[in-house]
Amino acid sequence: MFDEKFLEQCVAKIKVTTLENEDVEVVNESPLEMLGKGRQGAVYTVTPDICVKVFGNQEDCDREYYALSLGQHTDLFPKVYHKGPLHIAMEIIRGVDLREYLQSQPLSKSLSVKLIDMLITFKEIGYERIDHHKRQIYLQKDGSLKVIDVARTVWRDRVYPYPRKLLNSLGQDNKEVFLTHVQELAPTLYQEWLHYIRMEELSQEIYQLIMEEDASKTETVKAMSHKLLTREDEERYVVLMYGLMHKVFKEQWIRTMIAKGVDPNEILEAIDEYWDEQKREFKELEAGGGDRKNQPPRELTKEEKKEQLRQEKLRAKKEKEKQRLERIRARRENREKNKKGKAQPVDKKGKKADKQGKDKNKKAEKKSKDNKEKKQNKSGLKKGYSSWWTFGLA
Numbered sequence: 331m332f333d334e335k336f337l338e339q340c341v342a343k344i345k346v347t348t349l350e351n352e353d354v355e356v357v358n359e360s361p362l363e364m365l366g367k368g369r370q371g372a373v374y375t376v377t378p379d380i381c382v383k384v385f386g387n388q389e390d391c392d393r394e395y396y397a398l399s400l401g402q403h404t405d406l407f408p409k410v411y412h413k414g415p416l417h418i419a420m421e422i423i424r425g426v427d428l429r430e431y432l433q434s435q436p437l438s439k440s441l442s443v444k445l446i447d448m449l450i451t452f453k454e455i456g457y458e459r460i461d462h463h464k465r466q467i468y469l470q471k472d473g474s475l476k477v478i479d480v481a482r483t484v485w486r487d488r489v490y491p492y493p494r495k496l497l498n499s500l501g502q503d504n505k506e507v508f509l510t511h512v513q514e515l516a517p518t519l520y521q522e523w524l525h526y527i528r529m530e531e532l533s534q535e536i537y538q539l540i541m542e543e544d545a546s547k548t549e550t551v552k553a554m555s556h557k558l559l560t561r562e563d564e565e566r567y568v569v570l571m572y573g574l575m576h577k578v579f580k581e582q583w584i585r586t587m588i589a590k591g592v593d594p595n596e597i598l599e600a601i602d603e604y605w606d607e608q609k610r611e612f613k614e615l616e617a618g619g620g621d622r623k624n625q626p627p628r629e630l631t632k633e634e635k636k637e638q639l640r641q642e643k644l645r646a647k648k649e650k651e652k653q654r655l656e657r658i659r660a661r662r663e664n665r666e667k668n669k670k671g672k673a674q675p676v677d678k679k680g681k682k683a684d685k686q687g688k689d690k691n692k693k694a695e696k697k698s699k700d701n702k703e704k705k706q707n708k709s710g711l712k713k714g715y716s717s718w719w720t721f722g723l724a
């Protein structure tokens with residue numbers, strides 16, 4: 331069909347360099363004539379039916395080759411004949427591109443059908459971006475469409491979820507005509523595109539708003555940022571530091587326990603108890619040193635009272651949650667036993683209906699008490715972590 335060796339020799343004499351936001355720069359010492367060029371490559375005629383696209387970089391070449399190969403079984407793309415690291419030999423696409431065509435012809439409904447059909451093919455063959463500029467779409471003599479320059483349809487993370495480039499490239503009038511056709515031909519698809527178009531418009535408006543606000547608020551923020559500072563009030567600072575250490579300790583401890591294969595819920599309570607105890611000791615130490623036992627209890631500060639109240643509320647909440655989980659567990663256990671035909675019914679609160687049930691509840695309570703003791707042993711808090719606490723306060 332064509333002399334591959336000759337092609338390789340020619341390509342070796344064409345040097346293509348990509349530039350930022352500009353068409354490629356080309357040094358051509360081969361006898362081939364240029365058909366056209368863009369930002370990724372330059373295209374040369376090899377035979378009356380075959381051209382070669384020479385790329386500035388290998389990734390673009392691999393991408394375009396991959397995208398073209400996805401569509402080789404359809405009639406929409408140029409046939410590919412040969413691939414090198416920086417070039418692809420493919421069928422020359424004749425006809426008139428959609429940009430030129432629409433300069434003299436209207437966008438008929440049957441052309442809109444072809445365009446929607448093209449998008450469906452894009453989707454079917456696995457393109458991530460189902461979108462194309464009108465100048466890369468060619469109308470053939472028989473009225474069918476062909477598409478070139480498909481590298482940007484694949485290997486993408488973010489794409490517009492509707493054919494934005496195609497719509498915008500049509501220009502305002504033809505965009506409206508095309509959307510009217512879509513509304514008539516595929517109303518649900520039209521609604522979806524409209525939704526994305528509106529979301530985009532809204533995002534643009536919000537962006538403008540944010541940018542304007544930005545300018546006016548910068549000075550206010552500069553002047554008022556001191557309101558967020560926390561270290562000036564020493565008492566408050568201690569409370570905050572305490573909170574920080576608590577959070578870090580808890581997070582690290584849970585991580586350690588998960589790594590050891592222990593259920594983190596089992597140790598949460600033990601951690602809080604341990605921490606409260608340490609806090610109490612610290613407060614007492616702070617208030618009276620070694621002979622604190624001989625002194626009357628110190629009046630709590632406002633912050634401490636607030637913290638105490640918060641801790642109590644937290645404990646109550648946890649207790650309630652524990653009870654709820656216990657009830658769920660009991661109900662589930664009972665359901666499982668019911669399935670085996672052994673258990674007695676359980677009411678909504680998890681209380682068993684007869685004496686046998688009560689005995690079992692007692693057993694469950696005992697089990698939970700035992701578990702709690704086990705938990706404290708498991709956590710190892712009493713033994714191993716007072717040094718961590720001391721470090722934390724240092």
Ligand SMILES: Nc1ncnc2c1ncn2[C@@H]1O[C@H](COP(=O)(O)OP(=O)(O)OP(=O)(O)O)[C@@H](O)[C@H]1O
Pocket residue numbers: 365366367368369370371372373381383408420421422423424466478479480
């Ligand atoms: N298979 C083909 N048949 C005929 N002409 C082609 C073919 N491929 C490319 N061309 C011509 O070469 C020009 C540049 O090709 P193409 O658009 O693929 O380059 P590109 O660098 O990838 O462009 P872009 O910057 O848009 O990515 C096209 O506009 C077209 O005129």
Ligand SMILES: [Mg+2]
Pocket residue numbers: 368370479480481482
């Ligand atoms: Mg391209």
